[in-house]
Structure formats: C-alpha cells, structure tokens
Amino acid sequence: MTSARVLRLAVGFYILLFFTYLFGPLIVMSFTAFNSSEFPSISPWNCVTPEWFGVLFKDQHLMGGLRSSLLVGIGVVLLAVPIGLAASLLITQLQKRARSIVYTIAISPILVPGVVLGISTLVFWERIDRVVLGVEDSFFYDGYFMTIIGQSTFIAAYAMLVFLARLQRFDPGLEEAALDLGATHTQVFRKILLPFLKPAIASAAVLAFLASFENYNTTVFTIVSKSTLTTVLASKVRYGINPSISALAVIIIGLTLVGAVIHEYLRRKEVAKTEALAAEGLPAPTRSRSGNRVLRVPVGALASLIFVAMLATAWIARDYDVAQCKVQVTEENRKKFDALKQQRLAEAKAKREANRQDADVAVETNQAGRQYQNIFAPTNLGSQIDSTEPSEPDSDATTAVETNQAGRQYQNIFAPTNLDGQVDSETKDE
Amino acid sequence: MSADVQLENVWVQFGDFVAVRDTSLTIQGGEFFSFLGPSGCGKTTLLRAISGFQEPSRGRVLIGGKDMAGTGPNQRPTALIFQNLALFPLMSVWENISFALEVKGVNKSVRRKKADELLELVALPGQGDKMVDELSGGQKQRVAVARALCAEPEVLLLDEPLSALDLKLRQHMRTELRAIQQRAGITFIYITHDQGEALTMSDRVAVMRQGTIDQVSDGTIVYDRPETAFVASFVGENNAFPGRVIEVTQGIASVQTKSGVLHAEVSAVSPLTSGDAGIVFVRPESVRFADPSALQNRLEVTVANQEFEGHFWHLVLQTAEGSVIRMSVMNDGERETYEIGSRIAVSFTAQGAIALAQGELAAE
Ligand SMILES: Nc1ncnc2c1ncn2[C@@H]1O[C@H](COP(=O)(O)OP(=O)(O)OP(=O)(O)O)[C@@H](O)[C@H]1O
Numbered sequence: 001m002t003s004a005r006v007l008r009l010a011v012g013f014y015i016l017l018f019f020t021y022l023f024g025p026l027i028v029m030s031f032t033a034f035n036s037s038e039f040p041s042i043s044p045w046n047c048v049t050p051e052w053f054g055v056l057f058k059d060q061h062l063m064g065g066l067r068s069s070l071l072v073g074i075g076v077v078l079l080a081v082p083i084g085l086a087a088s089l090l091i092t093q094l095q096k097r098a099r100s101i102v103y104t105i106a107i108s109p110i111l112v113p114g115v116v117l118g119i120s121t122l123v124f125w126e127r128i129d130r131v132v133l134g135v136e137d138s139f140f141y142d143g144y145f146m147t148i149i150g151q152s153t154f155i156a157a158y159a160m161l162v163f164l165a166r167l168q169r170f171d172p173g174l175e176e177a178a179l180d181l182g183a184t185h186t187q188v189f190r191k192i193l194l195p196f197l198k199p200a201i202a203s204a205a206v207l208a209f210l211a212s213f214e215n216y217n218t219t220v221f222t223i224v225s226k227s228t229l230t231t232v233l234a235s236k237v238r239y240g241i242n243p244s245i246s247a248l249a250v251i252i253i254g255l256t257l258v259g260a261v262i263h264e265y266l267r268r269k270e271v272a273k274t275e276a277l278a279a280e281g282l283p284a285p286t287r288s289r290s291g292n293r294v295l296r297v298p299v300g301a302l303a304s305l306i307f308v309a310m311l312a313t314a315w316i317a318r319d320y321d322v323a324q325c326k327v328q329v330t331e332e333n334r335k336k337f338d339a340l341k342q343q344r345l346a347e348a349k350a351k352r353e354a355n356r357q358d359a360d361v362a363v364e365t366n367q368a369g370r371q372y373q374n375i376f377a378p379t380n381l382g383s384q385i386d387s388t389e390p391s392e393p394d395s396d397a398t399t400a401v402e403t404n405q406a407g408r409q410y411q412n413i414f415a416p417t418n419l420d421g422q423v424d425s426e427t428k429d430e
Numbered sequence: 431m432s433a434d435v436q437l438e439n440v441w442v443q444f445g446d447f448v449a450v451r452d453t454s455l456t457i458q459g460g461e462f463f464s465f466l467g468p469s470g471c472g473k474t475t476l477l478r479a480i481s482g483f484q485e486p487s488r489g490r491v492l493i494g495g496k497d498m499a500g501t502g503p504n505q506r507p508t509a510l511i512f513q514n515l516a517l518f519p520l521m522s523v524w525e526n527i528s529f530a531l532e533v534k535g536v537n538k539s540v541r542r543k544k545a546d547e548l549l550e551l552v553a554l555p556g557q558g559d560k561m562v563d564e565l566s567g568g569q570k571q572r573v574a575v576a577r578a579l580c581a582e583p584e585v586l587l588l589d590e591p592l593s594a595l596d597l598k599l600r601q602h603m604r605t606e607l608r609a610i611q612q613r614a615g616i617t618f619i620y621i622t623h624d625q626g627e628a629l630t631m632s633d634r635v636a637v638m639r640q641g642t643i644d645q646v647s648d649g650t651i652v653y654d655r656p657e658t659a660f661v662a663s664f665v666g667e668n669n670a671f672p673g674r675v676i677e678v679t680q681g682i683a684s685v686q687t688k689s690g691v692l693h694a695e696v697s698a699v700s701p702l703t704s705g706d707a708g709i710v711f712v713r714p715e716s717v718r719f720a721d722p723s724a725l726q727n728r729l730e731v732t733v734a735n736q737e738f739e740g741h742f743w744h745l746v747l748q749t750a751e752g753s754v755i756r757m758s759v760m761n762d763g764e765r766e767t768y769e770i771g772s773r774i775a776v777s778f779t780a781q782g783a784i785a786l787a788q789g790e791l792a793a794e
C-alpha cells in the first residue's frame with residue numbers, strides 16, 4: 001500500500017467519522033420516531049409505527065407552543081429585520097470612529113448571555129408598566145410582546161451582520177449614478193439599494209425566524225405565563241418524553257431538507273444560466289462556484305438517502321399491521337417475563353430451602369431488593385405499586401402506572417434492573 | 431439646450447492633500463471641452479465638483495450662470511458618465527437607459543420607446559431586454575452614454591467613456607459622440623487619457639498637472655505651441671534638450687545644451703530672456719536628415735534602433751554625449767534604410783522647435 005492510499009483511506013475514515021458525528025444523532029432520532037416503544041429508543045426495537053405523529057398532533061400543549069413559536073417568530077422577523085437593516089445602513093454611512101462605536105453597540109446583545117437579556121427585558125417592561133403607565137402586569141407585561149422585543153435585541157444584530165456583508169459588496173457608484181440621473185434619496189433607496197439587498201433580506205428573515213424559533217434562554221423568562229415550542233419541550237423533558245418529540249424532529253428535518261433542495265435547485269438554475277452566458281463568450285458575473293459544489297454533494301446524498309428510506313418503508317409497510325406486531329411483541333415480552341419469573345421463583349425456592357424459610361418471606365426479600373435498586377428514583381412509589389402486583393394487572397394500578405411510565409423508564413435507563421422494569425411495564429400495557 | 435460652466439478659483443482638498451488647486455475656467459455652452467492629464471492629476475475630482483458629488487473646499491462652480499453651491503447632483507442639469515460606468519446590474523438595458531425618466535414618473539411605454547430610440551442612436555438596436563451582465567465592455571459603455579443622454583442634460587460629463595473599446599469601435603463612437611454633441615448642442619466635458627481623442631474631438635483642451643491647469647487652448651495650439659515644459663512633454667512625443675539661454679533675438683532663442691547650441695522659437699505666452707534655464711523641444715516628425723548645407727541645429731548621431739509602424743518609421747538615435755533622439759520618417763517608399771550602428775547627421779529648423787522655461791516634465 002502506498003502512502004498516498006493510506007492517506008486517502010485515513011481521510012475517508014475521518015470524513016465518515018465526521019459525518020457520523022454530524023448526522024448520527026439526527027438519524028438515530030429519526031428512527032426513534034417510528035418505534036412503538038414508549039420512550040424514544042431504537043433498541044430494543046419493538047414495532048414500526050406512525051402513531052407518534054398522531055400523538056404529536058393531538059398534543060395540545062406542543063401544538064399550542066408551536067403556534068406561539070410561529071407567532072413570535074413572525075413578530076421577530078417583522079421587528080428585527082428592519083432594525084438590522086437600519087443599523088447596517090447607518091454603519092455604512094458613518095466615518096471610521098463613529099462607525100466602530102455604533103457597530104460595537106449594535107453587536108453587543110449577541111455577546112450578552114440570553115438569560116441576562118431575558119431577565120432584563122422582563123424587569124424593564126414590568127417597571128414601565130408599573131412606574132410609567134401606573135398599571136400592573138397588563139399592558140407591556142405580555143409574554144408575546146416581551147419575547148418578541150427580547151429576542152429582537154440580539155436577532156436584529158444577526159440581521160445587521162447579514163446586511164453588512166451584503167452592503168460591503170455594494171458599489172456606492174450606483175447610488176451616485178442614480179442621484180446624477182435625478183433620483184431623490186428615497187428613490188435611490190427604493191429602486192437601487194433595496195433590490196440589491198433583496199437576497200440579504202430573505203436570508204436575514206430566515207435567519208431571524210430560525211433564531212427566534214429555537215431560542216430558549218431568553219424566551220423562558222420573557223414568555224411569562226405563555227409557552228413556546230422550546231419551553232414546552234423543556235418542560236416535557238423534565239416530566240418525561242415520548243417519541244412524539246422525535247416525530248416533531250423528523251418533520252423539522254424534513255422541512256429543512258425540502259428547503260435545502262429547493263434552494264439548491266434554484267441555485268443550480270442560476271449557475272446554468274451564467275454558464276450558458278459564458279459559453280456565448282460573454283463576460284459572466286464573477287461568482288465563485290467551488291464552494292457550492294462541496295455543499296451540493298451531502299445535500300443531494302442526504303435527500304436521496306431519505307427517499308430510499310421512504311421507499312423501503314413503503315415496501316415493508318405493504319402487508320404490515322402495527323396492531324398485530326404490538327400484540328406479538330407483547331406476547332414475546334410476556335414469555336420473557338414468565339421465563340424470568342420462573343427463574344426467580346426457582347432461585348427463591350432454592351434460597352428458601354437453604355435458609356429454611358417460608359415461601360412468602362422469600363418473595364418479599366426479592367421485592368425489597370428491587371425496591372432498593374430504585375431507591376433514589378422519584379417514581380419509586382410507582383414502581384412499588386407495580387412490583388407488589390407484578391403479574392395480575394389491575395385496572396386502577398395500570399392507569400396510575402401508565403401516567404408515570406415514560407418517566408420511570410427514563411429514570412431507570414441506567415439502572416441494572418432496567419431490563420426487568422421494561423419487562424414489567426410492557427406486561428402491564430394491556 | 432446647453433449651459434456654460436464656470437469655475438471660479440476652485441479648490442478641492444482631501445484632508446491635507448490638494449487634488450484641485452485654484453482652478454478658474456470658463457467652458458462655453460455647446461462646447462466640446464476635454465481634460466487631458468496624467469493619472470491622478472485631479473480630472474475626475476474636477477468633474478465630480480461640477481456634477482455636485484464633491485463640494486469645492488473653496489471657490490465657486492456656476493452652471494448657466496447660477497451658483498451651484500448647495501445644489502445636489504440630482505438637481506443639477508448635468509449627467510455624468512462614470513469612469514467605471516456604474517450601470518445598474520439588476521436592471522435590464524432598457525430600464526437602465528430610461529432610469530432618468532422612471533424617477534420622473536414617466537409611464538412605461540413612453541420610457542420603453544425612448545430607450546429604444548437611444549439604443550438605436552448608440553448602435554445597439556434590439557438589445558434592450560438584455561441584462562447589463564450580458565453585454566461586452568464596449569456595449570456597456572454605449573449603454574452608459576445612452577443612459578446619460580436620456581436625462582437630457584445641459585452639460586454632459588464623460589469620464590473616459592471610451593477607454594474599454596477597441597480601436598475601430600472607439601473611432602466609431604468618437605464620431606458618434608461628436609455627432610450627438612453637435613446635434614443636441616449639449617456642452618460636453620470630456621476626460622480622456624487618449625491624446626488623439628482629445629485633440630481630434632474637442633473644441634478646446636485643458637492640460638492638467640497635479641491639480642492645476644497648465645494650458646487651455648484648441649488642440650493644434652496645445653500640440654504646436656505648448657506653453658509649459660510639462661505640456662510639451664505630455665502631449666505627443668517630444669525630444670527635450672535642456673540648457674541655458676544665451677540670447678533671444680527676433681523670437682528665436684539660442685540655448686547652450688550638451689549637444690551644442692540649439693536655436694528654437696520662443697513661446698509668445700511664456701517668453702525667455704538670456705540667462706534663463708530653458709529646454710528646447712523638437713517633435714520627432716520635425717527632425718530631418720541633414721542636408722550638407724544645413725549648419726544650424728545639426729546633430730551627429732548613431733542609429734540605435736528603428737521600428738516600423740506602417741506609415742512611419744521610428745528611429746532611435748544616439749548623440750555622442752549619450753542623449754537619445756527620436757525621429758519619425760514618413761514611409762514614402764523612397765527612403766533608404768540605415769543599418770543599426772551607422773552614423774548619420776540630422777537637423778531641424780528653429781521654426782520646427784520651441785524653447786520653453788525649464789519645469790517639471792511628464793513622466794515617461
Ligand atoms: N475621496 C478621496 N479622498 C482622498 N483622496 C482622493 C479622493 N478622491 C481622489 N483623491 C485623490 O485625488 C487625486 C486626483 O484623483 P482623480 O480621481 O481626480 O484623478 P484622475 O485625474 O481622475 O486620475 P485617473 O486618470 O487615473 O482617473 C488622486 O491623487 C487621488 O488619490
């Protein structure tokens with residue numbers, strides 16, 4: 001093997017590692033959305049099911065959070081993009097010293113921790129309500145209003161950076177030419193500068209929306225009694241999650257991919273146009289293309305991967321019945337559980353004989369042991385309930401346990417008795 | 431419609447740097463006026479002062495007799511064709527051309543019609559729907575001309591508008607511009623590096639040097655009767671023989687140079703007296719092969735090089751003291767050629783040369 005080949009292999013391995021690192025979590029998460037297991041997991045794999053999407057859409061909390069996230073996002077776009085545009089225009093007009101001062105001020109919210117922004121927004125508007133308006137918690141002290149204002153403080157700075165980058169390539173000669181031809185300053189702005197900034201306005205709007213959509217640090221303070229998607233998700237994680245969250249992730253990833261593919265398509269059309277021009281021997285607008293080519297491959301590959309996955313799913317799903325699968329899995333689990341129970345009983349029996357003790361006492365010991373392992377779990381009580389009545393499901397206990405199940409599994413995930421726990425919970429299912 | 435342009439003691443300063451120094455000038459309405467000068471001498475700056483993009487630090491700019499101080503570029507009756515053209519990249523050709531009408535609120539069909547007329551005028555018929563990107567350099571320049579004309583300015587300012595064109599197209603555009611100027615009767619103020627362009631097209635030429643105007647007159651006078659050493663060396667080619675003036679009689683100066691005593695006419699505008707430091711300038715085409723009878727301004731030289739340029743032969747000659755003399759000989763098909771290294775004698779008449787006070791020369 002030549003050293004060049006070794007190098008190529010090493011580079012290939014590195015790239016593989018890198019992409020695994022980059023996309024691995026997303027792919028795993030996407031799979032968990034289709035597993036019927038109560039907790040987002042891919043192993044053990046129970047049944048392929050689309051039910052989590054249904055659960056997701058029925059979740060009033062999540063859907064409400066999504067709605068307010070969209071609302072806040074739109075509000076932030078409408079507020080932050082014009083502010084960013086104004087700031088960038090001001091900065092390009094200023095002379096050196098003043099420019100760096102204004103730039104620093106405009107950029108500083110990015111450097112301030114979001115938590116601080118959130119708290120200060122909250123405190124400020126509450127004060128305004130109290131001191132200036134003389135009312136209490138009513139006018140400005142509104143979750144949406146404060147979240148939009150609070151997020152815009154730093155998102156406007158992002159927008160400004162986008163505009164500044166674009167403005168750097170603006171030829172001020174064009175402004176002069178328009179003025180020279182009799183345009184007023186307003187007309188110069190409307191007819192020359194704004195069309196030039198259009199792509200930047202689009203990117204800034206998308207960026208602002210995404211930044212708002214995913215913001216938590218600031219929002220968690222400013223949203224007060226309302227909630228956005230991120231705050232709902234955060235509280236869900238606290239109280240136990242189920243794969244409907246993965247389903248949401250799949251939808252978001254899907255939308256992103258669709259967006260990327262559309263963007264790619266439009267860009268390629270543009271490239272084809274300039275290349276056609278170049279072929280005619282005319283000067284094409286100079287634009288570096290090498291950077292984009294690198295991007296093109298992963299996006300295309302990912303899109304086709306997903307397409308193949310969807311095809312495969314459709315093919316498998318032809319004669320596949322989720323309900324039946326679930327019954328089957330449950331059956332298997334019960335068998336496993338029974339086997340385990342037999343084993344335990346046998347062990348207990350052996351112990352009993354060894355200690356010359358009563359059968360009931362042996363079972364109790366066994367139970368106590370299991371409880372002991374769960375002793376730090378907050379759902380200890382729940383597991384106590386089901387461990388006392390492991391084999392005869394009673395309707396009351398089942399509902400009580402069910403509400404708690406997802407959380408319990410989560411907390412038990414590293415416990416050595418994890419398998420047992422899973423086995424009983426699956427048994428309880430029916 | 432045309433307006434005259436007056437500059438009264440105009441200064442333009444950028445910090446400590448003086449780009450235009452105490453310039454006064456009157457450009458007549460309807461005149462084709464050119465500025466000629468080396469790069470960085472302040473030509474563009476002066477145009478920007480006229481069009482309103484650069485307020486003079488001192489002095490006044492008057493257009494049509496009106497002081498333009500405080501009047502913005504969009505209110506002046508001028509249109510500027512920028513050195514880098516500054517076409518609007520996001521508009522099609524016809525939208526570019528009719529921009530001046532668009533900002534006045536003229537409706538689209540009228541604008542389109544006007545744009546098509548102007549495209550015809552600049553020899554680009556049917557190209558209105560292209561994007562600016564899709565044009566060649568020369569086509570862009572013509573679109574820029576059309577766009578400026580569409581504003582119907584009283585004064586059109588052109589900052590090297592033909593520099594990107596090939597020779598043929600440039601010649602075509604020159605006559606075209608000249609025709610447009612005469613038809614429309616607009617005042618043209620034209621900047622160029624190309625001396626031929628300035629000399630052939632213009633009614634008058636101003637030669638600039640480092641922010642000042644050295645000479646303003648019509649093209650033949652600038653070429654034949656330069657008033658400063660800078661103009662003599664900058665406009666066209668000239669052989670320079672620096673020395674000291676011995677005497678001046680009847681408008682002819684005798685100057686002691688390294689190549690001996692040379693005789694040349696004295697400029698009426700900047701006279702010399704004996705004892706002055708002076709330079710004798712002789713154009714290559716004024717240098718002749720010496721008759722045996724010619725004794726005045728006779729130089730013994732060696733042929734160092736010769737270049738053929740179609741209708742002319744350019745000879746590079748070297749005097750015994752090492753100065754280089756350029757000589758142009760008409761290619762009339764009768765001339766015997768000289769071997770490189772052969773020794774010959776050349777001469778020129780006093781009327782064919784000019785003696786000027788020593789001063790800054792144009793960089794080669
Ligand atoms: N905005 C400015 N700030 C500082 N100096 C300037 C500015 N504009 C021009 N100058 C200086 O003024 C001088 C004249 O510039 P100008 O553009 O008028 O030259 P020009 O004669 O048009 O040259 P060219 O033939 O190369 O276009 C140059 O030395 C230039 O560096």
Ligand SMILES: [Mg+2]
Pocket residue numbers: 473474475513589
């Ligand atoms: Mg210039």
